[in-house]
Amino acid sequence: MSIKEHPILKAARGEKTPYTPIWIMRQAGRYSERYRKIRKKAGSFMDLCKNPKLAAEVTLIPIEEIGVDAAILFSDILVPVEKMGIGVKFVEGKGPILEPKVESVDDVKKLKVPEPERDLPYVLETIELIKERLTDRPLIGFSGAPFTLASYILEGGSSKNYIAAKSTMWNEPKLWESLMDKLAQTVTEYLSAQIRAGVDLVQIFDSWMGVLSKEDYEKYAFPYTQRIVNELKKRHPETPIIHFGVNAQHLLEVNNRLNVDVIGLDWKIEIPEALAKIDKSIQGNLDPVALFTDEKLIESKVRKILEEGLKAKGHIFNLGHGILPPTDPKKAKYLVDTVHRISRELRS
Ligand code: CP3
Numbered sequence: 001m002s003i004k005e006h007p008i009l010k011a012a013r014g015e016k017t018p019y020t021p022i023w024i025m026r027q028a029g030r031y032s033e034r035y036r037k038i039r040k041k042a043g044s045f046m047d048l049c050k051n052p053k054l055a056a057e058v059t060l061i062p063i064e065e066i067g068v069d070a071a072i073l074f075s076d077i078l079v080p081v082e083k084m085g086i087g088v089k090f091v092e093g094k095g096p097i098l099e100p101k102v103e104s105v106d107d108v109k110k111l112k113v114p115e116p117e118r119d120l121p122y123v124l125e126t127i128e129l130i131k132e133r134l135t136d137r138p139l140i141g142f143s144g145a146p147f148t149l150a151s152y153i154l155e156g157g158s159s160k161n162y163i164a165a166k167s168t169m170w171n172e173p174k175l176w177e178s179l180m181d182k183l184a185q186t187v188t189e190y191l192s193a194q195i196r197a198g199v200d201l202v203q204i205f206d207s208w209m210g211v212l213s214k215e216d217y218e219k220y221a222f223p224y225t226q227r228i229v230n231e232l233k234k235r236h237p238e239t240p241i242i243h244f245g246v247n248a249q250h251l252l253e254v255n256n257r258l259n260v261d262v263i264g265l266d267w268k269i270e271i272p273e274a275l276a277k278i279d280k281s282i283q284g285n286l287d288p289v290a291l292f293t294d295e296k297l298i299e300s301k302v303r304k305i306l307e308e309g310l311k312a313k314g315h316i317f318n319l320g321h322g323i324l325p326p327t328d329p330k331k332a333k334y335l336v337d338t339v340h341r342i343s344r345e346l347r348s
Helices: 007-013 033-042 045-049 052-065 079-084 105-110 121-133 146-155 163-171 173-197 214-235 249-255 271-277 288-292 295-309 329-347
Strands: 087-091 095-099 139-144 201-205 241-244 262-264 281-286 315-319
Touching: 007 201, 007 281, 007 315, 033 045, 033 052, 045 052, 045 079, 045 087, 052 121, 052 329, 079 087, 079 146, 079 173, 095 146, 105 173, 121 139, 121 173, 139 146, 139 173, 146 163, 146 173, 146 214, 163 173, 163 214, 173 201, 173 214, 201 214, 214 241, 214 249, 249 271, 271 281, 271 295, 281 288, 281 295, 288 295, 288 329, 295 315, 295 329
Parallel strands: 139 201, 201 241, 241 262, 262 281, 281 315
Antiparallel strands: 087 095
């Protein structure tokens, strides 16, 4: 079977599939003991992201351990940001720290648009190594979207209220536009290089877009994502694009205008409500905390999502956000098996 005929790619294109395919955000992460061991051996998290042999190995863990239908490149949305000229460190218990902070138009001028082949060769090499070993399932590439990346850059790390990001957006249009423009170029070139290196579909993480009102999102963030998507579709018309963010119910109609194939949903959106607002394939949307309950409850929640997903153009199952580190890997495997079993029954 050609990879192009894999159920994940078919579901993305809105074609009929024999079962509902599943992958899980953060599927190669801390809930896996093998991941934790390799991570220890590698040194820091960024060291692991830059080590193609180990990053490829980590990418493939969830294929073997829990049987998901696709692998997602092991990396982080902040990996290309470092090559724009901003230091990125992951501090245990604190999350990412970015410095120096970008505070003026001149600071933005100093930022580079990385050339992936020259500046991020380890990412492309990781993709090539994975593609040599993973021959029966798709590989997903990814990037952050400009707004989510800008929020890390302006805040210097994770944020609760997005004071620096939003006040820059409102008060300093020149700074905002030049930063978002550079990020849009960076993301376009980065994803395009991932596709040339071999990824079969890509996900754009605009994880924090939901903190913006609809009006602000349309004005300050959406145009940049739209520019990226349009350019990718021009260069790589056959590569499906997934767009995802959390708490973004109010932005569904706007995002439906993006030329993407799939819209990722978190668990706070009811699928029928989402389908009233979008006509694309969907991805999602089990609450990650559901994996801390018993099998019966997981099964009933999965069944509901699968039944509702039948009405979508196409459906890729996923959690509504990343799998949580304390999750029991056995529950993740149970989820994958249950999605396959019930969806085969529903789709036969
Ligand atoms: O999904 C996958 O398995 C692929 C790999 C992947 C990671 N991060 C690995 C990772 C992907 C796609 C990401 C995306 C990412 N990174 C996002 C968007 C997705 C989302 O969560 O909405 C964001 C916002 C980031 C930024 C980031 N990376 C944060 C805030 C943190 C710290 C979180 C924490 O709990 O400490 C990371 C670290 C990170 N990225 C880990 C992994 C496996 C944990 C690193 C470790 O300590 O081993």
